[in-house]
Amino acid sequence: MEEFTPCQRRCSTQFPDPLLIRKYPVVFKAFDIIKLDGEYVVDKPYWKRKTLLRGLIGNSSHIQFVPYRRDVENAWLEVVEKQREGLILKDFNSRYALGERSWSWLKVKNWRVEECEVVGYTFSSKGRPFGSLVLARDGKFRGCVGSGFSDYELLKIMDVLRSSPETPKPFPETVVGESYKAVKSGLRVLVQYYEATESGVLRHPVYLKTL
Numbered sequence: 001m002e003e004f005t006p007c008q009r010r011c012s013t014q015f016p017d018p019l020l021i022r023k024y025p026v027v028f029k030a031f032d033i034i035k036l037d038g039e040y041v042v043d044k045p046y047w048k049r050k051t052l053l054r055g056l057i058g059n060s061s062h063i064q065f066v067p068y069r070r071d072v073e074n075a076w077l078e079v080v081e082k083q084r085e086g087l088i089l090k091d092f093n094s095r096y097a098l099g100e101r102s103w104s105w106l107k108v109k110n111w112r113v114e115e116c117e118v119v120g121y122t123f124s125s126k127g128r129p130f131g132s133l134v135l136a137r138d139g140k141f142r143g144c145v146g147s148g149f150s151d152y153e154l155l156k157i158m159d160v161l162r163s164s165p166e167t168p169k170p171f172p173e174t175v176v177g178e179s180y181k182a183v184k185s186g187l188r189v190l191v192q193y194y195e196a197t198e199s200g201v202l203r204h205p206v207y208l209k210t211l
Contacts, residue, residue: 030057031066034096042096079110086110111192115211116142118187119170121161122180129158134180140200141171145191148207160185
């Protein structure tokens with residue numbers, strides 16, 4: 001499955017509902033191999049391991065071979081066009097680095113950018129002026145952003161929030177996920193995010209700037 005929320009729903013219990021099993025079928029995606037017939041193959045180049053893996057899987061219906069491609073530019077354009085998560089770039093001749101980070105493998109995320117309205121803020125217990133900004137777009141809750149701020153921006157934004165009139169909460173605290181104060185701030189911010197859930201909440205939002 002390529003969507004985060006359905007995957008969570010399907011895999012969040014040891015014994016999922018039969019309806020979820022039919023609606024969200026699970027297939028094992030095999031992208032690499034470290035051992036074959038009792039022998040470690042981690043020192044073989046990436047292309048060789050892929051060849052071994054393809055031969056091992058064959059035509060299995062429950063295990064799918066994850067192919068690779070070398071036209072990186074076209075692959076990235078496809079990621080952006082189809083709104084996929086990103087790419088894993090691998091050195092064609094790299095070994096499998098067990099238990100360690102390797103510059104031979106790079107994860108490139110397809111970050112999106114969106115302009116949102118600030119409709120409130122959560123409270124901080126760590127000495128910051130506020131915890132996070134409560135975001136909305138076209139009247140819908142888009143999540144909370146609490147990272148990406150410099151110390152100067154935290155203070156500057158808090159000055160605006162303090163002087164803004166308090167308003168009724170546009171979203172229940174159960175939706176926001178924590179207690180917050182709703183204000184009519186007039187602030188609009190640009191945020192970078194990974195993807196949006198089915199309910200429209202931004203995943204991993206990061207503050208970029210105030211507009």
